Amino acid sequence: MTDVHVHLAALPTPANGCLLSKRMRRSPITHLVAWSQGLPLDDAETANARYLDRLDEELGRSRSVRRAVLLGMDGVYDASGRLDEGHTDFLIANDCVLEARKRSERFLAGVSINPARRDAVEEAERCADRGAVLVKVLPNAQCFDPSEKRFQDFYRALARRKLALLSHVGFEFSLIGQDQSVGDPARLRAALDEGVTVIAAHGCSTGLFVWEKYLETMRELAARYPRFYVDTSALTLPNRVGALWRLARSPELNDRFLFGTDYPLPVFGWGHGGDADNRFDRQARVLTGVGLPPRLDFADLPR
Template sequence: MTVIDIHCHTAGIGAGDSGCFISPKLRRSWKYPIYLKSFGVTNTELEREGDCLVLRRLSERLAASSRVQAAVVLAMDGVVDSRGILDRERTEMYIPNDFLARECRQHPNLLFGASVNPLRPDALERLDAAAAAGAVLVKWLPSIQGTDPADRRLVPYYRRLAELGLPLLTHTGLEESFTRADNTLADPARLRLPLEEGVTVIAAHCATSGRSHGEENLARLLPLFAEFPSLYADISALTQVNRLGHLPRVLQHREIHGRLLYGTDMPLPATGLTSPWFHLFRLGPVEARRLAAIGNPWDQDVELKLALGMPEEILFRTARVLKIDQHQKHS
């Protein structure tokens, strides 16, 4: 059966007329060279070969995995101003849909995950275009993009998502990868509105970090699973050093095992943030050494999560939720 990583990132600096950009502030951040290295590229290479190089390297590394066959690569729409126009000053990273859709078509193991800020005046048309271009889901980062999932102005957007059959993968919990974030917008309780409108919602990182209104975000997410059969959560990033114990904590809730989807938050596993040695207490030295010797980041991620108690069936659920034909991209 096909194993799909539902949560994989790319990046770009605008090389090769990609339309991507990274803000000067983020490029000055200590995180920027780490991200470049984790993608397996240098600034010089990007300027010479174009941002498509990131996708090529990602595809090649994924093709070398023995455990994961495909990954959903996520676009990133930006912040928009009061007129609904892209606000470059407040946008830290931008990856346009048309660039990503075109590049994913070049790589059979990469699936196109679109991103459309719902506050754009032509948001519905952009959703239609993304679906026509082969998008398998739509990704939001509310705390970065400045969107409130509970805003009733978004009801037409949610209804279009439901009509198109496009799931909404949206960040829940603290956001720590950018230089600024409004984490009040990542409160999982705000997802009630899209769920009520019939959208398949995937809570990224299973809301395992942070608190909202004095309550842990995971505790605010859990009751929604019982109420809405169309709610899922991904387990990406849950083995990072800043999230130690998060995966076992989620897995304690056996009632949601059937709603968990496999994801990595790649390239973060390639930065060393998910080293098995961070889990030495749970794994023991022999198992930690075995896992640390696995070179491919996807293979190591799968094996580490299995060792920490992830049921194997979680690996195979994404293809069904996204309605991906098992032979569609991998025959």
């Protein structure tokens, strides 16, 4: 099984092209990840190598997951398509993802390209040439609207190069989200209409627990587009677990679920996988326990 939603965390070094704003460096999320993974925030090279070694080791011990798509994170771009460093909280560069992939046969490259960047099409071609399997976007934090007409060429490039589009939907808490309405999965139709394989993250849940307004949209998209999928990442977190139970009551969508964890975020066992000391296995056990056993592998998607 492939985990399609594993974050690559990397501190900036002179060579890796990554960014981390002062605000983000001080944020509780950064400190929580550093503490839980044993990463020294004052030694970027060591922290970055250790993050990948631990991930590789945890994957190696997993009984259910063999490979993980490592996700980059592009920044915010201004009206002329240039990187806006002042509004970018962090950036995990595509070259950093493509290099990390070479460290282990268990890693796949999930680059991140903000469609608003002026070289979006060229960057998609370049990353496809270097072996990327998908493109991750986070419209709320990257400040773009996926439904904009001007992104048509970008979506056509993704379809042509068989790069899937993995998009965050719903609300965004772990970053400093800006316009939350662009997290509406209906806006992904623009990519689906161009033939792109689209994966909506977190089972289309909003993350607001009781207000799951996107589940109906998900059913509509699944009925209309055979290339529409959702991933199961982060669904054991307390604010999303309500959506997990609702999804478990929609067995007609079972063949659209792709396994994902949202590593390095924690996985809660909810009584199903309490003794599995491996996040990948725990997530698989919880999903199986609620009636959503991982079936479809990313590697098996029609191309």
